[in-house]
Each structure stands twice: as C-alpha cells, then as structure tokens.
Amino acid sequence: MPESFFVLSKDNLEIAIDEVISIAKTYDRFSKVKILSNLVIIQSKTNWEQITKRATFVKISGQILRKMSGLFLDDENFEVLKNAKTFVCRIINLSSNQFNISELEKAMGDMITKFSKAQVSLENPDITIYLIFTEQENFFGFSKKVETQNRPKKIKKYPHELDWKLTRAMINLIGLKEGETVCDPFCGTGTTLLEAESMGIHAIGLDFDEKMCNISKENLDVNGYKSKIIKADFSQLIKMIDKFDGIVTDLPYGTASKSSENPEELMKKFVSILPKRKKIAIMCKKGFEKKLKFNPIKKYEIYRHKSLTRTILIK
Ligand SMILES: C[S@@+](CC[C@H](N)C(=O)[O-])C[C@H]1O[C@@H](n2cnc3c(N)ncnc32)[C@H](O)[C@@H]1O
DSSP states (O other), X not given: OOEEEEEEOSTTHHXXXXXXXXXXXXXOTTOEEEEETTEEEEESXXXXXXXXXXXXXXXXXXXXXXXXXXXXXXXXXXXXXXXXXXXXXXXXXXXXXXXXXXXXXXXHHHHHHHHOSOEEOSSSOSEEEEEEEOSSOEEEEEEEOOOOOOOOOOOOOOTTOOOHHHHHHHHHHTTOOTTOEEEETTOTTTHHHHHHHHTTOEEEXXXXXXXXXXXHHHHHHTTTOOOEEEESOGGGGGGGGGGOSEEEEEOOOSSSSOOSSOHHHHHHHHHHTOXXXXXXXXEEETTTTTTOSOOOSEEEEEXXXXXXXXXXXXX
C-alpha cells in the first residue's frame, strides 16, 4: 500500500496532524499513521494528492519511495523518473543535524542525471525527489507536478468572520465526504459554505440576521456555488435534520458579532438541540463550553489575543 508524507506548518500543529489523519481515514479507515514531529507518514489507499487537495496546513507532500539507508537511490526508484523530462532534488531537514543543503541537492541531482534521461529544472519540474531527514529516520520521497487549486473568492467580508483555514480544518476533522451536506446554523459571511463547496461538499447556512444572509449569498454567487441560505434562528435546524450529515459552526462571542441573546445562554440552547448521531465541530470562546452537557471526543485551543482564546469541540 502506498505511503505518503506530509510536512505540516507548525502553526496549529495538533489540528494540522489530526486533519491529515482524518482525511486519510475518511476514505480508508484502515489508514496507518506515523508522526515524526511536523512530518506525518500515512500508509493508506488514499493517495497523497487526494489528501493534499483537502488539507489546510500541508506545506510539502508526496509519496514515500523508501526509507533511506545510504544516500543512493536504486534502479527501482528511478522508475518514477521514467516518463519525466525534468526533475529537481530537494532536502527536507527536520533533524537537528546541519547539512550543506544546496551542495547535497546538487550532488543528488548530478547522480540522478547519470541514471536517468530527465534533466534538472529548478522551476516547475515534472518530478521532485525529496530526501527527508528527521531525528529518528530518513526517507526518499517524490511528488509529481500538481495543478494548484483556486481558492474560493470572498467579495464581502465582515469583522466577525472566521478565517478560512480553521473553518476548512473543522470540516475535515469531522470527516465529511464529497456529496454529503454540512449545515452551519450561524453562517455569517458563509465561510463554512465556501470551504465546503470548494471540496465538493454541499452546504446549508442559517443566520438570523438578514444582512449576513445577503453577504453569504453574494459570496456564494460570485463562485457559482449553490448552497442554501435561510434567514432563520439556529433552532430551525431541528426541522431539517434529515437534510445534512454534519454541523460546522462558529458561535457568536459577544464582541464583533450580533447575537440574538447572551452568547453563553445561546450556546447552552444550541448544544441542547444538537442531533445525536451527526458529526459536529463547534468553535466558541474558551470557557463557553464549561458546564455544558456536551462531551467532545477532541478539543483544541487556539490563542488569538489576551482576551480571546478559541476552543474547537469535535464530536
Ligand atoms: C461568529 S459569527 C459567524 C461567522 C462565520 N463563521 C463567518 O466566517 O462569517 C456568528 C453569526 O451568528 C449569527 N447569529 C447570532 N444569533 C443567532 C441566532 N439566534 N440564530 C442564527 N444566527 C445567529 C450572527 O448574525 C453572526 O453572523
């Protein structure tokens, strides 16, 4: 079974690690995972491109060729270069050892050109060969050229909006698949809906504020997205439980966003009507979740500034 590697950004590392694992397991629940600091190795039927396309915090990814015992690749490994016209070698040094990276990359490149017809190209090569050094073990890996995906456009913003990265990660952490539907009962500017649709997931948004519903609609329209937006109180979601597979939402904090009532009270009511068997990701101000009858399977804290730490609850 193919093994993939993912070098993750160190901001929100715990979320970043869980996100790639969750994506892999969404498509293949028997995926096996090894975590070496901010490098995650996943053995799965789900290939690295499929995971990378959805993941938020992946900096570099590709397929593992094999564990590195010496600095040389064998003939079998040159197969990946068979149809390539151009390649480049890159060192990923996650160890505390010091290397002369450019010298090592050049030496690898020179060696490979002796065995392969492919030529070194530093810009946009067909194949990138990676040497990955960690404290524990080292690997050879490769990746092919991939089309960069266009991000959804957001023409209307608002101070209380949640950044797209955390929103996208929340959708991935609950493991929704293409063709399923997510509901955001506090949809604001539509960030959840935009991220969901960009991954092929349908979305329904509710917001009690007409102005926010209009902003969401404009943001969806400009992308040609078709999510449903309903001007309604969050409590209306109990009437549409059979229409979605999961909830991803960011509740009012009582600062920038308008709230129909005291935000802690509102959260209490919201949690009390949550459907039992749906996948749920809730973002709220740290502390709001205390005293609630809600047992998350995972909880993350994200420090924003001295008066705001956010909590993500996953169920
Ligand atoms: C923190 S904002 C959501 C931001 C959103 N994630 C985004 O990225 O734009 C909370 C939203 O909840 C809405 N809201 C407040 N009380 C509500 C209620 N009782 N029912 C539905 N929506 C409500 C507000 O209008 C606001 O747009």
